[in-house]
Amino acid sequence: MAFHEIRFPANLSFGSVGGPERRTEIVTLANGFEERNTPWAHSRRRYDAGVGLRSLDDVAVLIAFFEARAGQLHGFRWKDWSDFRSCAPSATPGPEDQLVGIGDGETAVFRLQKTYVSGLQSYVRPILKPVAGTVAVALAGDPKVEGVEFDVDVETGEISFAVPPDLGVRITAGFEFDVPVRFDTDAIQTSVASFQAGDVPTVPVVEIRL
Incomplete structure (x- = not known):
């Protein structure tokens, strides 16, 4: 795999849903108290790139970007509009x-x-x-x-x-900074009929460690 120094189109990531994710392991003891620990030193961010799609032209741009990255194979830059400065x-x-x-x-x-x-x-x-x-x-x-x-x-x-x-x-x-990410799916399913009806595809994106 490789990392491509290219940013996912910012106009498509605008309005996307996502943010930081933590991994916490919780063990409840017999007395009701909890032991909490995390194997992650850093959070990991997840996003849905499908939310920002507003037209069939946007879908075409998404598919071209997805194909050029070979699905999940290659990483790329992502602008997190809620945290990029x-x-x-x-x-x-x-x-x-x-x-x-x-x-x-x-x-x-x-x-x-x-x-x-x-x-x-x-x-x-x-x-x-x-x-x-x-x-x-x-x-x-x-x-x-x-x-x-x-x-x-x-x-x-x-x-x-x-x-x-x-x-x-x-x-x-x-x-200003971008987040290193990859697609979290090897398949993007789109339908002209459903998109025109307001049903946009789900396109998960996940942060990667470098």
Whole structure:
């Protein structure tokens, strides 16, 4: 299998249903208490690409994209319209949105990440597929120039500095990003009659680990 660095048509993913999924194992003890554990360090997202289809032309685009990916065989990029920025959905990404590391004077490569905070708890999500041209980086609040002071690998989510950041320097970044996914079915069933009647096909899409 391979990963194709192409985004599922954003106009078709707009309006899709989906979000993060967790895997929790629960054992109820004899005294009624529970033991809860999870084998997953990170959540996994699922979507339905069929919801965004609005015309037969959209169906044709979907089928072409599905065939080019050979069904479930190859991964691709997906824009999650409810969570695709380092900041709030209504804001514009800035270079101080997310903390991605602390300089040690030696390390020059850091991975983009997004932190979700609720109360005293937080979750750090690795960002593997930033969108080209959207990544802004700052060292201790000082914005840096892409292509001169740092580079971005949009296939891995890594940022590389020309000079390793000094010891204790906060490395922050703002960006837009896609989710690496694949189709979760090897068959798409469509009907002109049913589609015209408002019955759209179900096209499951699932996030993949890279």
